[in-house]
Structure formats: structure tokens, C-alpha cells
Amino acid sequence: MKKNKLLDSPFAVIFCNLILFLLIYFTVMSEYMISLAIIAAVIIAILVVNRFDLINKIFDLYIRHKKTALISALVLGILYPFSLTDNVYVAHIATLAVIYGIACLGLNFQMGSTDMTNFAPAAFMGIGAYTVGIFTVKMGFNPWLGMLAGVVFSGVFGFLIGLPTLKTKGYYLSLVTMAIQLAFTELVRVWPYVGGDDGMSGVQRYKLFGFELYKRYTIFGIRMSPQIPYLLLCIVFLVICTYIAMRVYFSRTGIAMNTVAQDEIAAMCMGMNVSRTKLFAFVIGGMYCGLAGALFVGLEGYVGPATYNFQKSLMLICMVILGGMDNSIGVVLGAFVLAIITEKTRDFADFQQLIYGAVLVIMLIVRPDGIIPWRVRNHDLITKRKPKILERFKPEEDIAEKAQLKAEV
Amino acid sequence: MIRMSSMPISEEVMKMSKNDLLLEVKDLYTSYGRIPMLMDVSFRLREGEICTILGANGAGKTTLVKTILGMVKADQGTITFLDKDITNLPTHKRVAGGIQVSSAETGTFPKMTVEKNLRLGAYNIDDKNLLAERLEEAYESFPVLKERLQQKAGTLSGGERTMLALARAYINKPALLIMDEPSLGLAPIVVDEVFRIVKRLNQENGMSIMLVEQNVVKSLGVSDYGYIIQKGQIIFEGSPDEIRDSAILDNPVMS
Numbered sequence: 001m002k003k004n005k006l007l008d009s010p011f012a013v014i015f016c017n018l019i020l021f022l023l024i025y026f027t028v029m030s031e032y033m034i035s036l037a038i039i040a041a042v043i044i045a046i047l048v049v050n051r052f053d054l055i056n057k058i059f060d061l062y063i064r065h066k067k068t069a070l071i072s073a074l075v076l077g078i079l080y081p082f083s084l085t086d087n088v089y090v091a092h093i094a095t096l097a098v099i100y101g102i103a104c105l106g107l108n109f110q111m112g113s114t115d116m117t118n119f120a121p122a123a124f125m126g127i128g129a130y131t132v133g134i135f136t137v138k139m140g141f142n143p144w145l146g147m148l149a150g151v152v153f154s155g156v157f158g159f160l161i162g163l164p165t166l167k168t169k170g171y172y173l174s175l176v177t178m179a180i181q182l183a184f185t186e187l188v189r190v191w192p193y194v195g196g197d198d199g200m201s202g203v204q205r206y207k208l209f210g211f212e213l214y215k216r217y218t219i220f221g222i223r224m225s226p227q228i229p230y231l232l233l234c235i236v237f238l239v240i241c242t243y244i245a246m247r248v249y250f251s252r253t254g255i256a257m258n259t260v261a262q263d264e265i266a267a268m269c270m271g272m273n274v275s276r277t278k279l280f281a282f283v284i285g286g287m288y289c290g291l292a293g294a295l296f297v298g299l300e301g302y303v304g305p306a307t308y309n310f311q312k313s314l315m316l317i318c319m320v321i322l323g324g325m326d327n328s329i330g331v332v333l334g335a336f337v338l339a340i341i342t343e344k345t346r347d348f349a350d351f352q353q354l355i356y357g358a359v360l361v362i363m364l365i366v367r368p369d370g371i372i373p374w375r376v377r378n379h380d381l382i383t384k385r386k387p388k389i390l391e392r393f394k395p396e397e398d399i400a401e402k403a404q405l406k407a408e409v
Numbered sequence: 410m411i412r413m414s415s416m417p418i419s420e421e422v423m424k425m426s427k428n429d430l431l432l433e434v435k436d437l438y439t440s441y442g443r444i445p446m447l448m449d450v451s452f453r454l455r456e457g458e459i460c461t462i463l464g465a466n467g468a469g470k471t472t473l474v475k476t477i478l479g480m481v482k483a484d485q486g487t488i489t490f491l492d493k494d495i496t497n498l499p500t501h502k503r504v505a506g507g508i509q510v511s512s513a514e515t516g517t518f519p520k521m522t523v524e525k526n527l528r529l530g531a532y533n534i535d536d537k538n539l540l541a542e543r544l545e546e547a548y549e550s551f552p553v554l555k556e557r558l559q560q561k562a563g564t565l566s567g568g569e570r571t572m573l574a575l576a577r578a579y580i581n582k583p584a585l586l587i588m589d590e591p592s593l594g595l596a597p598i599v600v601d602e603v604f605r606i607v608k609r610l611n612q613e614n615g616m617s618i619m620l621v622e623q624n625v626v627k628s629l630g631v632s633d634y635g636y637i638i639q640k641g642q643i644i645f646e647g648s649p650d651e652i653r654d655s656a657i658l659d660n661p662v663m664s
Binding site: 255 | 478480499500501504505509510516517518520529530532533577
């Protein structure tokens with residue numbers, strides 16, 4: 001009994017968060033062999049623990065103590081970058097992982113929730129990134145304005161892609177998005193205005209109230225690596241994005257998405273607007289990816305076609321599959337794991353793809369649903385807020401009245 | 410073959426007030442690409458009645474249901490539901506307007522429990538208390554489901570799944586319930602049960618039901634009026650007795 005009480009308390013959530021962050025910290029900081037070993041150990045541990053359905057319980061816990069989870073995650077997230085001190089390379093990996101996490105959350109709306117495999121997340125990222133590039137390098141605007149425009153543009157692009165793909169399903173939809181991805185890479189490669197093959201370098205970095213976000217600072221006498229403030233910014237964005245994603249997950253739209261994924265015709269028959277739901281998934285997913293792209297530029301200070309190619313798309317898709325479809329937390333975790341593996345194995349680049357592939361194959365065999373898999377949504381939450389209901393042609397009372405009349409006669 | 414749908418509408422139908430008319434389909438043409446599926450289909454469904462559409466495989470029954478629901482676009486003709494022209498409305502608006510369908514095709518969600526399936530069906534109910542009330546009612550009407558609330562819908566038997574689909578439509582208290590082949594693939598004893606429930610829904614709740622069926626004897630047994638559809642055309646209409654008496658069912662294609 002006592003143990004159960006402790007397990008249900010908000011302290012358990014904080015404890016879980018702490019373990020998670022310590023794991024991420026050690027994985028990022030240590031040598032590649034050790035970090036790979038840690039990842040392998042964690043995955044095996046998850047598989048063992050899952051026998052007792054513990055992951056679902058922990059997930060429930062997080063949902064019950066939403067605020068505690070969020071605040072403790074934010075606090076730990078903010079403390080985390082300072083622990084990296086002046087290790088430039090590690091800070092770089094950590095920032096990349098966080099940015100990929102945002103992109104994967106976006107892709108998850110399409111791939112996980114609505115079951116539309118989008119092979120063009122990197123194209124969406126590219127639109128966000130190129131918009132920032134054009135706004136700052138070519139037009140000399142503030143990069144924040146570029147980020148805003150990038151998010152809007154990729155949302156609009158998502159809408160434009162979504163429209164013609166409403167009628168295509170399954171493999172055909174994937175083929176369409178694949179073509180869009182390839183066309184995007186090719187377009188920016190041959191378009192001289194955006195630099196063609198060379199891309200655009202010297203993209204202005206973000207500043208916050210005159211406070212440079214990409215600069216070495218010394219805090220308490222410790223010299224920090226230059227990415228630290230930027231990493232902080234990305235973490236804040238990630239937490240906000242996760243929060244929004246969770247809200248969508250539990251909303252009526254989220255439930256509609258889930259239903260569309262399972263059976264489109266049935267979803268229609270239940271009065272769900274299938275077209276709107278699909279378009280929503282494309283637009284919000286596009287916006288997330290656009291934001292990730294805009295943040296990516298801020299990190300690298302350069303946009304080029306090679307960064308947003310088909311391979312990047314595949315990597316993002318693998319992250320979503322690895323982490324667990326239709327699960328915001330799982331997807332972010334998948335992004336972290338794969339980003340760390342990719343960067344850690346950079347030392348032997350020849351085998352990088354091999355290791356990467358091996359991880360995926362093993363995962364798909366032992367746990368095909370991903371680390372934290374798909375869950376059925378809690379439908380009690382549908383009626384939590386008063387939704388907008390479509391007009392009913394005839395009130396139910398009339399029907400009941402008629403029945404009574406008929407019975408009397 | 411004699412086309413009888415153009416015969417004068419019976420006096421009874423003429424007499425009925427406009428308010429009583431629930432669904433009216435007029436001169437409906439539908440096609441898949443260049444293949445015509447429905448040709449000049451017209452029928453009426455009055456409030457509080459069970460209307461049967463009989464037809465063999467490939468006669469266009471399911472196409473008719475899909476056209477009424479808006480999943481297939483009508484090439485010509487009008488569909489009027491409760492004095493509103495719904496011919497060009499999207500499916501979800503028609504459903505919200507009070508048409509529900511339960512069929513093998515719109516089936517259940519196999520990975521979800523029975524309870525979640527039912528709750529999903531209540532997507533258009535905005536009141537939590539009302540929803541709880543409706544669920545209770547549904548469990549009462551379909552006791553089979555109450556025993557299996559936490560079971561995955563994929564593990565239910567065919568009959569139970571049909572009940573689930575029915576219950577899901579029932580929760581919304583629709584003005585019109587369309588049932589697309591409820592007896593498909595069920596054991597005879599279960600079919601009897603399904604038709605008993607259909608009759609009960611109609612009598613106790615005053616639900617108007619459009620029954621689309623192949624099972625002639627059973628469906629005529631419960632319905633108030635019937636249409637026979639063949640090769641995309643309505644070839645006969647009348648009360649169940651008239652249909653039974655007519656020689657039309659002796660045609661080997663129909664039986």
C-alpha cells in the first residue's frame with residue numbers, strides 16, 4: 001500500500017524525470033562506446049520493465065501530475081545545459097537532439113496520429129531554414145521575423161501539400177510526399193538566388209533583447225561552450241511544443257486524428273470532418289518542422305541543400321518509429337536516442353549507417369511499436385470542454401414525442 | 410423487365426403530410442467513373458417507419474447507402490432529409506444532422522475496447538452527463554455488450570460486433586438509422602436477435618430505420634414498406650404483403 005502511494009505521488013514524477021535526465025547526461029557526455037552501452041542497457045531495461053506494464057503506469061503518472069512533470073522537466077532542462085560546461089561538441093549534439101525532437105513531434109502528427117507517412121519532413125524543415133536565410137542574408141531582416149515567417153510558410157506549404165493528398169492514401173500518399181521532398185532539394189540546389197549548391201552562409205544568429213544566444217559566457221568562473229544559451233532556447237521551445245502536442249493529443253481533434261488513422265470511413269460515419277483533420281495534421285506538423293528548421297539555421301549559421309535532403313527525412317521517420325508512433329514523449333525520446341547514436345558513431349563514419357540500421361532492425365524485431373508505443377486515448381476527456389457541435393436538423397425531443405404519440409395511438 | 414417505379418404513387422403516400430416525410434431521394438443517378446451504379450432511383454421514407462431496400466449482390470444497395478451518406482457523389486438528383494436538401498453536404502454534416510449508419514463496412518475499431526468504441530460513437534454529444542446517461546441506456550438495451558465492456562472489439566463475435574455497431578449508432582438517438590446488411594455473415598439465431606432489436610428500436614424509441622438487406626423473409630417481417638432494387642434501379646415498391654404477393658420474388662436473381 002505504502003509503495004503504491006509513493007508511486008502515485010508527484011515525487012515519483014520528479015524522480016523519473018531526474019533519472020531520465022541523468023541518463024541523457026551520461027550518454028551525451030561519455031565516450032561513444034560507453035554511451036552506446038548505456039543506450040543498449042536502457043533499451044534492454046525498458047524491454048524487461050515492460051513485462052510488468054510499468055511504462056504505461058509511468059506514463060499514466062505523468063498525465064496525472066501534468067504540471068509537476070512539466071515544471072520539473074523545465075527546471076532540469078534549464079539546468080542541463082550548464083552541466084555541459086565547455087564541451088563544444090557535446091553541446092552541439094545536445095542542441096541537435098532537441099531540434100530533431102521538435103521536428104519529430106511535428107512529423108508525429110502526420111505519421112503517428114493520423115497514419116499518413118510523410119516522407120518530406122526535411123523539406124518542411126528546409127522551408128523554415130531557407131526562409132530565415134533569405135530574410136536575414138538577402139533582405140536583412142531580423143532573424144526572429146524570419147523564424148515567424150518560416151513557421152507560417154511551412155504551415156502554408158503543409159496546407160498546399162495536404163490539399164491534393166487528401167484523396168491519396170497509404171503508399172500513394174507516401175510517394176507524393178517523397179516526390180515533394182526530392183523536388184524541394186533539387187529546387188534549392190538549382191536556384192541561384194538561394195545560393196544553389198553552396199547554400200547561404202553567414203545567416204544572422206538569434207539575439208534576445210540584445211543578449212547574444214550564440215556566444216561563450218562565463219558563469220561562476222566556468223567558461224561555457226558557445227551553444228549553451230542557444231540550447232536553453234531550444235529546450236524551452238521543445239517543452240512548449242511538447243505541451244501543445246499533448247494538448248492536441250487529448251483534444252477532440254486528437255481523437256478524430258486517431259480515428260481517421262484506424263478507419264476513415266468509420267470516422268466519417270461518426271461525424272468527424274476527415275478532410276479538416278488531415279489538413280490540420282499537415283499544417284501543424286509543417287509548422288513544427290518549420291520551427292525546427294529555423295532553429296537549425298541558428299545553430300549552424302548556414303543553409304544548404306545537403307542539410308535538408310531525403311536522408312534527413314528518413315532519419316526523422318526512423319526517430320518517430322523508434323520512439324513510438326503517436327506518443328509525444330516517446331517520439332522526443334526516440335529523437336534523442338537516434339541523434340546521439342548518429343553523432344557518437346561519427347568517429348567511424350564508414351560504419352555509421354550500418355550501426356544506425358542495425359539499431360532500427362533490432363528495435364523493429366523486439367519492439368515493433370517503438371520504445372513507448374501507441375496508446376488508446378482517454379475518451380473521458382472528450383467532453384471536458386464544451387466543443388462546437390454541428391447543427392442537428394431535428395432535436396431529439398421531437399423524435400421522442402413522436403414515438404410517444406405513436407405508442408398512444 | 411417491367412419498370413414499375415414510375416407507377417402512380419399510392420394514395421396513402423399522397424395523403425401524407427409534408428412534415429411526416431423524413432428522407433426523400435429523387436431521380437438519383439450515381440456512377441463509379443463511367444460505370445453507372447444507380448439509375449433514376451427514387452424513394453421515400455416516412456418518420457417512424459422501417460423501410461426495407463431489398464436487392465441481390467451488386468444491385469447497388471451499398472452504393473445507395475453511400476450516396477445518402479455523401480461518401481459517393483450523386484451525379485444527378487436530390488436527397489432531402491427533414492426538408493433540407495443534403496445532396497451536396499459533406500458526410501460529417503449529414504451525420505451531425507441526425508443520420509447514423511451501422512454496417513459491416515463502417516465496422517468497429519478492433520484495437521479498442523467496447524467502451525471506447527461506444528464513446529467514439531458519441532463524438533457529437535457535448536454533454537458529459539447526457540453521455541453517461543446514454544451509455545447506461547445502451548448497456549440496458551444491449552446487455553451482451555455490458556459483459557464485454559473492457560474487451561477489445563476485435564475479439565468479439567460477429568453478432569456482438571453487429572450489436573456494438575448498432576449500439577454506437579443508438580447512442581446518438583438519430584432521426585434516421587441506416588442499417589447496411591445487419592444480417593451479413595451471422596448465424597440464423599443471431600439474425601433473429603438482430604431483427605428483434607431493430608423492431609424494438611423502432612417501436613420503443615420511434616427511430617426511423619432504413620434497412621438495406623438481402624434477407625427477404627426476415628426484413629419484410631419487420632418493415633412497414635419495401636423497395637426492390639435491381640441493377641441500380643428500383644423495380645418494385647409496396648407494403649410487405651404486396652411484395653410477398655407479387656411474382657417479383659420468384660425471379661431466381663432475387664431470391
